[in-house]
Amino acid sequence: MCAVVIVLGLALGGLAGAVSHEVPDRTGVVTVSDGESLWDLARQHAPDSDPRAVVERIHRLNELEGGAGVAAGSVLTVPVQAPE
Numbered sequence: 746m747c748a749v750v751i752v753l754g755l756a757l758g759g760l761a762g763a764v765s766h767e768v769p770d771r772t773g774v775v776t777v778s779d780g781e782s783l784w785d786l787a788r789q790h791a792p793d794s795d796p797r798a799v800v801e802r803i804h805r806l807n808e809l810e811g812g813a814g815v816a817a818g819s820v821l822t823v824p825v826q827a828p829e
Contacts, residue, residue, distance in 0.1 A: 766795050768802045773825040779817040791826045799824055 769791050777786070787799035803809070806822045815821065 766798060768794050768798050769824045769826050771825050771827055772806065772822050775821055775823055777815045777817055777819040777821060781815075781817070783815060786821070786823050791824045793826055794824070 773790065775786060775790070783800045783803050784796055786803065787794070787796040791799045802824050803821060804811075806824075809815070
């Protein structure tokens with residue numbers, strides 16, 4: 746049992762390094778496409794960050810209410826990962 750817990754902890758610890766919890770400070774302005782969600786925008790514009798944290802920042806940047814979705818054509822400020 747102890748070995749399973751250690752292996753699981755190592756596996757999860759390795760996965761945690763794959764996604765950064767830091768949200769980029771840099772922002773850009775995007776227009777939401779039909780069928781696009783905040784989650785989609787987060788993964789597209791800040792792919793190395795935790796999408797949950799990016800979506801939360803999009804909410805704050807655009808003063809969106811709680812679980813409010815966005816309509817196609819909406820113009821939003823989003824965190825943008827710097828080009829490498």
